[in-house]
Amino acid sequence: MNPWEVAGVVLAIAYLLLAVRQSLWCWYAAFASTLIYLFLFAGARLYMESALQLFYMAMAVYGWYQWRYGGARGTGRRVTLWHRRGHGVTLVCVLALSAISGWLLALYTQAELPYLDSFTTWASLVATWMVARKILENWLYWFVIDAVNIYLYASRELYLTALLFVAYLVIIVFGFVAWWRDYRSEPATQPA
Numbered sequence: 001m002n003p004w005e006v007a008g009v010v011l012a013i014a015y016l017l018l019a020v021r022q023s024l025w026c027w028y029a030a031f032a033s034t035l036i037y038l039f040l041f042a043g044a045r046l047y048m049e050s051a052l053q054l055f056y057m058a059m060a061v062y063g064w065y066q067w068r069y070g071g072a073r074g075t076g077r078r079v080t081l082w083h084r085r086g087h088g089v090t091l092v093c094v095l096a097l098s099a100i101s102g103w104l105l106a107l108y109t110q111a112e113l114p115y116l117d118s119f120t121t122w123a124s125l126v127a128t129w130m131v132a133r134k135i136l137e138n139w140l141y142w143f144v145i146d147a148v149n150i151y152l153y154a155s156r157e158l159y160l161t162a163l164l165f166v167a168y169l170v171i172i173v174f175g176f177v178a179w180w181r182d183y184r185s186e187p188a189t190q191p192a
């Protein structure tokens with residue numbers, strides 16, 4: 001068992017549990033775990049997943065700032081909903097970008113599972129932005145993404161990471177419920 005993978009898993013679990021609680025500390029754990037996974041995924045020839053880690057590191061900084069100073073009053077973000085049309089446009093864009101980048105990876109690299117790797121990467125970009133903006137539906141996106149990631153990581157013999165994503169599926173349910181309760185307790189707001 002790779003000790004770096006163990007450290008990445010522990011920090012990733014800490015990130016998600018802290019995100020459920022809407023703790024700013026989640027972003028510190030996110031930054032550290034993504035730094036580790038940047039190298040792990042590159043070694044496993046999951047190039048899109050590896051590149052995604054650079055985005056996650058930047059989003060850890062952005063998310064921390066948004067949760068601390070974002071929102072209408074500059075006092076931090078509240079949980080909101082997203083307009084339906086945003087979901088439709090997002091789905092079309094994610095599928096189109098996944099097809100294009102999957103095709104390019106299949107054509108020009110030795111990438112493993114280039115279409116699945118591309119799908120989880122593009123969808124994760126959107127879902128991570130949604131977390132940083134405290135959009136409730138991020139948890140639904142993550143459920144689908146993480147279910148696909150279980151297969152992706154297990155196929156590359158990253159079993160501990162695949163197991164992490166099984167745990168994520170459980171934590172995601174609790175995250176959705178916790179954020180839903182928080183959303184319902186706030187004064188009525190318009191979808192983001």
